[in-house]
Amino acid sequence: MRFALAKALVWNPKLLILDEPLAHLDVNSQLSILQDLRYLADSVTHPKAIVLTSQHLYAVENITDNIIFMKAGDIKYNGKLKDFGKEMEDNAFELACHLPQEKLISLLRTINYTEIEIIGHNNYIIYTAKNVTAKKVMSLFVDYDINLKYIRDISQSTRRLFKTKTQI
Numbered sequence: 001m002r003f004a005l006a007k008a009l010v011w012n013p014k015l016l017i018l019d020e021p022l023a024h025l026d027v028n029s030q031l032s033i034l035q036d037l038r039y040l041a042d043s044v045t046h047p048k049a050i051v052l053t054s055q056h057l058y059a060v061e062n063i064t065d066n067i068i069f070m071k072a073g074d075i076k077y078n079g080k081l082k083d084f085g086k087e088m089e090d091n092a093f094e095l096a097c098h099l100p101q102e103k104l105i106s107l108l109r110t111i112n113y114t115e116i117e118i119i120g121h122n123n124y125i126i127y128t129a130k131n132v133t134a135k136k137v138m139s140l141f142v143d144y145d146i147n148l149k150y151i152r153d154i155s156q157s158t159r160r161l162f163k164t165k166t167q168i
Contacts, residue, residue, distance in 0.1 A: 001025060015049045057157070064081050088155065091132055092128075092155050092160055093126045095150065095152070097122060098149075107140055117163065
């Protein structure tokens with residue numbers, strides 16, 4: 001991928017269009033390529049506009065300024081990533097834990113959750129009131145000595161646009 005990118009840059013284009021540049025790369029290579037792309041976009045002498053498609057949402061969100069999110073050919077969001085989610089009336093947290101659903105529901109009642117979406121085995125998206133922070137959600141698990149595999153605040157991530165129908 002780096003060689004193909006270097007080959008394209010020989011002509012000093014103002015615009016790079018990359019279709020799934022992270023496909024078939026290991027995690028470290030993905031991060032390296034994204035860092036290179038960010039450097040190219042921020043170049044003082046030869047800045048590049050870069051359009052890329054990717055299914056690696058979180059990795060791309062870490063380096064992007066603007067995002068266009070399409071679903072089934074329709075544009076669901078087009079704008080600055082930092083502005084996404086500001087109009088939302090709730091917060092959202094993606095997490096994984098080994099709690100049975102009943103115990104998870106019982107635990108989350110103390111923080112005023114509004115919805116729990118099942119996204120995989122022991123993986124959930126928890127929707128809460130706007131005043132509930134990631135720190136508050138994490139502290140619930142810490143206070144009860146419950147192991148979290150991971151937690152991610154997706155309140156301002158386009159990940160929220162992948163809503164499933166499976167709720168508890």
